[in-house]
Structure formats: C-alpha cells, structure tokens
Amino acid sequence: YRVSADVDEVNTLKSRLDHWELPADTTDAHAPASLLKLWYRELYEPLIPDELYNDCVTHHAEPERTITIVNNLPELNKLVLCYLVRFLQIFARSEVVQVTKMDASNLAMVIAPNCLRCTSQDPRIIFENARKEMAFMRTLIQSLDTSFMEGIY
Incomplete structure (x- = not known):
C-alpha cells in the first residue's frame, strides 16, 4: 500500500x-x-462524512468514541468502512506484518487520507489533523469489532 x-x-x-x-x-x-x-x-463524499470529521480528529485515540462514530455513520458508509477495516485487520496480523512491514500504524497512514477529508483550507490545520486522521484509522484497525463482516466477500 x-x-x-x-x-x-x-x-x-x-x-x-x-x-x-x-x-x-x-x-x-x-x-x-x-x-x-x-x-x-x-468518492463524491468521503467515507467519513464531513459532519463527523471533527469528532474523528477530536476523539482519535478513544476506542469507545471511535466505535460510536462508526455506529453513527450512514448505513452504507458504515458497512463499507467496516469491510475496509476488516480487510486492513487481516494485513495488521503479526504474521503478515513480518512479511509486509505494514503494521496498523503504517496501514492507517496510507488509508486515512482516502477515508477522511479535512474541510479546512489552512495548511497548518491540514498538517496537524493528518496525524489525528491516521490515529483515528489506527484505533479502528486495532479496536473495531468487524467479526460480523466475516464471510462477506
């Protein structure tokens, strides 16, 4: 990735x-x-809608809050995000990381800009929020229960 x-x-x-x-x-x-x-x-609209963006960057390191944010997504967005996170969780397994060198942090770094879009035009805010966007995605990869997606291809 x-x-x-x-x-x-x-x-x-x-x-x-x-x-x-x-x-x-x-x-x-x-x-x-x-x-x-x-x-x-x-995507015309990001997977994480603009109205939830600030919650994501504010609560990026709080697993319970990140899961609540996911649960508040529109149903289709939630399913697509959960499917993506499940996919990334497979890649974040230790036996895969040994080969790919792409742990949850690295996976979050490459996928976060594709799922969250900062609404600010201020380069300082964009730069500052990039770290929080990555942390939000890392928290999901590490904490989100995606077992309900098992068997869905």
Missing part, C-alpha cells in the same frame, strides 16, 4: 473495471492497492 503502482497500469485497470471487465493479467502487486485507495479517494 505504501508503494505506488504504475499510473498507466492503474488507469487501465480502472477503465476495465468501469466497463465491468475483470482484469486477469495484472503484473504489479501494487496496482490493486493503488486502485483501492483511488476508489476511496474519488
């Missing part, structure tokens, strides 16, 4: 998926990860 894929390959994959064609010839393992991040980033 940390390494960007070739832009042309990602665009080709995106185009094929936009036409409901399943790509079978992907050679770059980073391409699907880049495509996933792109999909979240290009």
Whole structure:
C-alpha cells in the first residue's frame, strides 16, 4: 500500500473495471492497492462524512468514541468502512506484518487520507489533523469489532 503502482497500469485497470471487465493479467502487486485507495479517494463524499470529521480528529485515540462514530455513520458508509477495516485487520496480523512491514500504524497512514477529508483550507490545520486522521484509522484497525463482516466477500 505504501508503494505506488504504475499510473498507466492503474488507469487501465480502472477503465476495465468501469466497463465491468475483470482484469486477469495484472503484473504489479501494487496496482490493486493503488486502485483501492483511488476508489476511496474519488468518492463524491468521503467515507467519513464531513459532519463527523471533527469528532474523528477530536476523539482519535478513544476506542469507545471511535466505535460510536462508526455506529453513527450512514448505513452504507458504515458497512463499507467496516469491510475496509476488516480487510486492513487481516494485513495488521503479526504474521503478515513480518512479511509486509505494514503494521496498523503504517496501514492507517496510507488509508486515512482516502477515508477522511479535512474541510479546512489552512495548511497548518491540514498538517496537524493528518496525524489525528491516521490515529483515528489506527484505533479502528486495532479496536473495531468487524467479526460480523466475516464471510462477506
């Protein structure tokens, strides 16, 4: 997730998926990860709606509050976020981290900007909140019970 894929390959994959064609010839393992991040980033509205953004950055290190925020999401946003977090929790397992070197903090760092969007135009606030956005996602990866998503593909 940390390494960007070739832009042309990602665009080709995106185009094929936009036409409901399943790509079978992907050679770059980073391409699907880049495509996933792109999909979240290009959503018209962020996965975490603007009206909940301040709660996320304010309570980024409080597991109970972060779970409450997730529970207050619109149902579709909640399901998509929980599915994503479940996926990231698999990658955050110690046996996977030993190979990928991508622990919960690293995963949160690369996915947070795609799920939360700072509404401020002030570079200082954007920079300051980036750390809190990452902490919010890390807290979800480490604390959110996503067992209800098991078996959903």
